[in-house]
Amino acid sequence: MEKQNADFETIWYELKQQLSWHQGFAIYFVVSQGNKYAGELKERLSDYARSQVLSVTWMQPETVEQGIGIFEQSLFQLSPFEDTTPSDKVNPVWLTLTTNPVDETADLLRNQLLSYLNKRRSRLENRYQGALFIELPPNYMPHVVEYAPDLWSIRSKVVILPGQQIKGSDKDELTTMSLPEPGEDIDDKISSTKQAISQLKQKLSKKNDGFIKRLLATELCELGRLYLEINHFRAALDASSQALSHFVELDQIQKQSPQSQRDLSIIYSSIGDIHETQNALDDALSHYLKSLEISRHLCDRLNHSLQSRGDLASNLEVLSNIYLRLNDIDNALKTAQESLNIRKSLTHSQVWLSQSNTLETNKDLSVALERIGDIQLAMGKVDLALQNFKESSALVEQNLLRFGESQDVLRDLAISFGKIADVLSGKDELDKAAAQYQECLRLQQQIVTHYDSSPMAIHDLSVSNYKLGELYNKQGKYSDATSSLLQSLSLNRRLRDSAGNNLRTLNDAKVILNGLLSVPENDRPEFTNEQLQQDLSQVETQLLRFKS
């Protein structure tokens, strides 16, 4: 989030500079998802205008007539035949057209107002000597040139505000393990989501409104996700199935609008996630395929817009993972390759985008490269895999250099180093592998110290210590091996103490203890085999209890 603020600051400074430099009429298209950055930009603009003894005229018309009326009154009703020589001192105008970003009725309003302004281009240039901001949703941008070609051709700038992350797989690849967030938080979230669902159901029973129905479906989808986090599979599937039926209904009512189609694609993918976590891989596959089909169709309909291509790539990545788990290597590689191509093309066509988008795009591309690497590794193509991991790592390093240190970038980089180390270790290039693991550990330690001491971060640190310990053991550096493995065990204990035992932490403990046992007893004076065997036996007993 800190980095996105930095991007926003860059955008604002540039815009402010242009405002102070520009003379006469200027038109700015603001691409916004109506999120907090749009609000922040408006506040900045308002402050700036005040400093210039001006005030911004805000417009958010609900109908075409209202919009035209406001423009006619505020911009075109200057006293007739007055002198219109350029001046620096004209109130800026901000026209918000982001309401219901993927709604056809709202699109009609956007079409008609832009068309109205377009036909008044000459009048705007001649009569209005200020800055006109038109705020539009990203998915509408391809239409601007159709409805306002003249205004588009004389635009001063397209301001692309930092947006929400494109929906997609944000699962981390360090291990297949993932730790739940602390129980209390999840419980609170489930409780408040249930409350919201109950209220929305009440509202819906009074008025069968599409907007409320969509909110309800979205909350149900969120509830499903929350249940999945705490492994309540049946409840997760129940909530998500309810969401699906609402989304299907909305899709029929809205005649397969882009929004309803996108919702459907997401819910199918979410249901696929639930099945996948339960290891019902065929069911997961069939849902992911449905999601992909909709996503492809939408991508074509939306003229391969940025978001639709990003969505498609995400769908392909999820599918690639499941194929890999099903050991269908051909399809895994095929889908991963397609996704990688999209990611590459996105990076290519987005070099101009705002920093946060570039950062995200680089990140997505690096993940896609890692995925290909994983598949190649499964195919035994170790060198090719290593090449892709290195390429992926270079992208993340690029992010670090360009955008500075952040938790996400450090984490991505740590993952990359870890993967490279895994391959090098497999190739018996042990010194090189050790250097990569050490680098990975250094970054993870940095994350835990400065950014995040959550169970997930501590788990990552524990895993890396274990891997390094195993490597040292292989190299015969038993003292170092013991030290790393003990560090791993200590972190694992910290996790079990703070969040309680669970299947995963106990499994980890078992693996680490076995690792320690494989170090010659004489080289680890702190623990005898007997002590370790006792610990191991305790862990296995607890594990059995959990499994039963």
Added chain:
Amino acid sequence: MNNHSPTPKQFYRAFPASASVGVDEDKYYVNRFEQDAEDIVQEITQQIEWDQDTACYLFTGLRGAGKTTELNRLKNELDQQGTPVFYMDASDYLNLNDPELDQSVLIFTVLAGLGDAIKREYGEDLLQESVWERFKTLLNTEVSLSKVKLPLPGTKAGVEFSLSDNAAFKSELIKFARQSNDYYQQATAFMAYLKQVVKDKTGQEQLVLIVDSLERLSAPQGSEETLFNSLKDVFFNNPARMYFPECILLYTVPPYMHALLPDVSAHYTRTFSLNNFKVMFGPHTDKPGKPNAQVLQKVQDVVTKRFKEWECFMSPDVLQHFAYLSGGNMRRLFSLLRHFISKANLLKTAFPVTAQDDNAVKQAINEEINPLLWLNAKDRKWLAWCDLHGGDLAQKINELQEDLPSIIRLFDNSLILNYKNGQPWYQILPLLKGNIELTDYAQSDDV
């Protein structure tokens, strides 16, 4: 410019987003042709002189190619010769994004525009009657006209009525024109009246009217075919109606019109095409696509005329890099220069910037290609095809309905640029190369 060092802000302001009507263009003018003897304004002026009384010209060029600049020069040139010349902006009267344009409406617009231009030139009271009054009486309509009172810069007179604000009146005009040939006779008669007024005032036989902005005729998605039919109706089906006896008219027309209606020129006295600065060599030369140093120097001269201290901010090498990437399209170049100075100032870059791969240069280019993300697959196919083949676009249009939107969009955005060495040829904007995916679309000859 004073004695102080030039500031980035001054540089920024020297390169506006659009040209202004009525500006003294000679101050900034640089002939874009390789041979200085070639000058489109001189060509038109000579043609007007030779045609004497009745003629009708089409004038085409991409957005940002410099049409307004050349038309300003033409008006100044004719003014200096003492030829009565009037300028009107069709967008003051019409919604140019409305694909349904009727020829009768355009003719009415011409009369209204000329009437207003005469009033601006010689005073409000010179005309006894306006075309609005004449046709309101003729139509015997109850429709009341709503005023817009649109002044024009630097004048006291302006446009009082527009057809886009008087839809009911417009539809009555169309209805009447379709029912009776009387409409066109009355239009001719009113033009003769205007001509006489000008003749009485100036003693000159000639009258020249420049009808600007029609090149902006465009259509929202899905209405491209309607627009095509409108263009056919207005310029192709009854071209004789676009002429008025003893008047010389010059209509600006959309740059894609000749790609869609290649034979349209045959019906007009002459077609003038304003091409971009030919910053690259053409397809039939020994260096196709390579930078043309002679013309790049001319572009540099344009920049010098607008801001003579530009070398304080960038080296000639960097400027020529921008000039080449702009494809010789002045609006695009100015936009790149504005982005550059803005980025460089924010990056606290040491001036002058001398490297083409300087961060400010790269960021300026990124900013300019930013909107191209929204090009769809069909647009990209056309671009890929043009990139490979250039040449005549009309011959590649298979399905009008399917191909029109892309053709219109690409011309509208000056992404396909037109040049001429003997035959016209097309090239994609050099800025696109390497910055937007076209390779996937270039496999087939079919668009």
